[in-house]
Structure formats: C-alpha cells, structure tokens
Amino acid sequence: MNLFEPRIIGFLCNWCSYEGSDSAGRAQKTYPHNFLPVKVMCSGRIDPQLILRAFRDGADGVIVLGCHLGECHYKEGNYHMLRRFVLLKKIFSELKIEDERIRLEWVSAGEADRFASIISQMVETLKKLGPMRIFK
Numbered sequence: 001m002n003l004f005e006p007r008i009i010g011f012l013c014n015w016c017s018y019e020g021s022d023s024a025g026r027a028q029k030t031y032p033h034n035f036l037p038v039k040v041m042c043s044g045r046i047d048p049q050l051i052l053r054a055f056r057d058g059a060d061g062v063i064v065l066g067c068h069l070g071e072c073h074y075k076e077g078n079y080h081m082l083r084r085f086v087l088l089k090k091i092f093s094e095l096k097i098e099d100e101r102i103r104l105e106w107v108s109a110g111e112a113d114r115f116a117s118i119i120s121q122m123v124e125t126l127k128k129l130g131p132m133r134i135f136k
Helices: 017-026 048-056 079-094 111-131
Strands: 008-013 035-040 062-067 101-107
Touching: 008 017, 008 048, 008 111, 017 035, 017 062, 017 101, 017 111, 035 101, 035 111, 048 079, 062 079, 062 111, 079 101
Parallel strands: 008 035, 008 062, 062 101
Antiparallel strands: none
C-alpha cells in the first residue's frame, strides 16, 4: 500500500483555468486535496524559474493550466507558455527528472469535469513515481 501523498502546485490562469477550478468547486466535483492552486493573470506570464522554484520548495509535481490555444485573453500568452514548456521539458531531461512531474493543459471556465480529471490523473501518476528527490 502506497502511503505517499504527492504535493502538487498548479499555476492557473485567472480567466479560464482558475474559473474552471471554481466551477469544479461549485459543482462539488471531487478531486484530490493535495493540489495547491496559484492564480496567475496568464499562463504566458509564468517564468520557468518559478516552476523550478516550486520543485525546490517541495513540490512533487507542477501543473500549468491555461486558456485553450486561440482563446487567451492576452492574445498569445498561452503560445508563449507552450514554447517555454518545450524548453522546460528539455531542462528536466538534462536533470534526469521524469517528464510526468510537469504537465501543461488547457482548461476553460466551463470544464469542471476536465479540471477534476487532470488533477486526479496527476496525483495517480505522481504516486507511482514517488517523492521528488532531486531538489531535496
């Protein structure tokens, strides 16, 4: 029996993904408790160093949730995040960190079920991987 409960930090854009998390709450969707949302104005404003800091400060996984491509309130912010995410994956590969510890998804305000599903999937994935050890 695996007693490990991963700590997940989620960076959620204000306009879509954070509203999606609110929708999940209002609809009483269940998802794991070990997810800490951090509201940002746009996924495109997330500096990769912020994600690395989340791991250094004890996260076992990080999820970035933004508006669907083409629907960003700041026009191209999510495309900027997508490019940064590709670079982050390369950095993770160089550091020998599992790809599954970081995830980028697009969630709109009306996708409460999708939001809950993404969080649940991430928790299950991280339980299989075990605790993050590289920054600890």
